[in-house]
Amino acid sequence: MQTNLAQWAKDSLDGQVIDEILRKCVHCGFCQATCPSYQILGDELDSPRGRIYLIKEMVEGQVPTAISQTHLDRCLTCHNCETTCPSGVEYGKLLDIGRELVDEKVRRGFADRLKRKMLAKGLNSALFGLSVRVGRRFRSVLPERLAGKLPVARAAGRRPATMHARKVLLPMGCVQPDLMPSIDAASIRVLDAVGISAYELPARACCGAVNFHLGEAGSSLQQMRHNLDTWVPLLKDGKIEAIVMNASGCGAFVKEYPFHLRHDPVYLEKANYLVDHVKDLAEILAPHAVELGNKLLNKLPGPVAFHPPCTLQHWQGLRPLTEKLLAEMGFKLTAFGESNLCCGAAGTYSLLQPEIALPLRDRKLAAIGSARPVNMIITSNMGCMSHLQSGTSKPVRHWIEVVDDGLST
Structure with missing residues (x-):
């Protein structure tokens, strides 16, 4: 051009x-x-x-x-x-x-600015957890679109007591611990099952994606720098071997820190170092697939549809690895059409652009529904989970939760 x-x-x-x-x-x-x-x-x-x-x-x-x-x-x-x-x-x-x-x-209209500001502040607030609990209690009177963003929470359950020589950092992000605490808890238990401990930080921190995509670039950059200042020393001191992401949206965004910090030479160097140590949960567990498969024998649900989030397949190119891992662990994966197409979740997009997000959700669910048999939909991003679940009675879960359930039975 x-x-x-x-x-x-x-x-x-x-x-x-x-x-x-x-x-x-x-x-x-x-x-x-x-x-x-x-x-x-x-x-x-x-x-x-x-x-x-x-x-x-x-x-x-x-x-x-x-x-x-x-x-x-x-x-x-x-x-x-x-x-x-x-x-x-x-x-x-x-x-x-x-x-x-x-x-x-171009200055946005007042209503648009207010909505974006409220989302940015609300999702990054220490009061977010309280808001979720109140929202769940009064779900029946909430607008349908908002109620659909408050999935029923599964209990986190026990945390492993053993401390292994191998340690990774599993960052507790801004919304997942409150909306779906079972995902982080399941990740920690499955990692423990293969001899890897999750290093704990005293405070949660957002990766910066929420603010960035809502136009709050300055706040997003602050969050990125905070994370780099916290995570990189742990890597360099040998306290952890990797930063492990169980939300593909967060993992994809963190891997783009070098681009977003391209004008900041000091933090650009840190970001380039970090990216080499950021791993999706599937990447960490892939070498242990056979080991886990032996423990999961006959303990997984019947045929499932794996919805590969865009941040997993298009941003990170990890769809083949993840599907191979799932198959080797014993999942019976049912193929369906248009699996490359976005489900419409896209972070806060489904709240800002429902007229596009909802038809995409329904189109995705129709494609999965036409592929039989499917007892459950599994995925690797919380946003996709809640968005898809709002349109179907079929269970939608993070695959790590299902693995954890199998190991616990």
């Missing part, structure tokens, strides 16, 4: 990054076939190619509008287009920079 940057973009480091990414695009349109928002809306400007044109026009001097902002907002940031693109266009990075530039030039 030919570009003719405006002077301000030529003088900007981010403008140069945008220019490099834009020049890789060859207008082929393959991305449209796998773009979830385009599948629902059918608007060229709600496809990666259309959004690329909007960003290109902006860096070439055209003033962006609220309409441009809306089309960029509608992107789920699933990165499916990157998996599809034959030219290697780094659309995710382009979109992140483009959104920030548009937000600098």
Whole structure:
């Protein structure tokens, strides 16, 4: 793609990054076939190619509008287009920079600003847990869309008493310990079963994704730096061997710390070091698949559908490894159509863009429902779990919970 940057973009480091990414695009349109928002809306400007044109026009001097902002907002940031693109266009990075530039030039409406501010403050607040408990108690009077975001909590259960020589850090993020405490507890017990202990920190900390995707970039960068200052010394001192993520959304975001901290040389060095030590839970357990499979013999549910979150398959490329692990542990995986397509959760997206998120959820559940038999849906991201569960009576669980159940029987 030919570009003719405006002077301000030529003088900007981010403008140069945008220019490099834009020049890789060859207008082929393959991305449209796998773009979830385009599948629902059918608007060229709600496809990666259309959004690329909007960003290109902006860096070439055209003033962006609220309409441009809306089309960029509608992107789920699933990165499916990157998996599809034959030219290697780094659309995710382009979109992140483009959104920030548009937000600098276009002031959002009051209602939109208030909603985003409330979500950012609420999800990062120490009072979030209390809000969840109150919400569950009064679920019957809550709007259906909000009640669906409050899944029934499963008890965390016991914590292992044994301390192993191998230790990893399992960060307790902003919302998962309150919404679904059983996921972290199950992760700790399964790690213990293969001789790995979870190192505990005195305080929880968000990875920064929530603030970043709600336009609170400054707060997000502070959270990233805090995590780097906390986690990197533990790695360098040999107290832990890895940072293990059991939410693929958090893992995908943390692996992009170097990009988000590209203008901060001190923290960029720390981020590059950290990324080499960030592992998805499946990566840590993969070498122990046969061992776990022997313990789980005949203790897993019947046929299940594995929903691979976009942050697992498109951002991190870990779908094959995870499915191999699940199969080797004894899961009977049922294939279904459009498994590459986003379910519509995408962090807070389902709250901000329900008119797209809900049809995508229903489309995903219909695809799974047409594949039989399926007794349960398993996944590896809490956001996908709660979003899918809000549309089906079929159990939706994190696969590590199911493994833990099997080991406990």
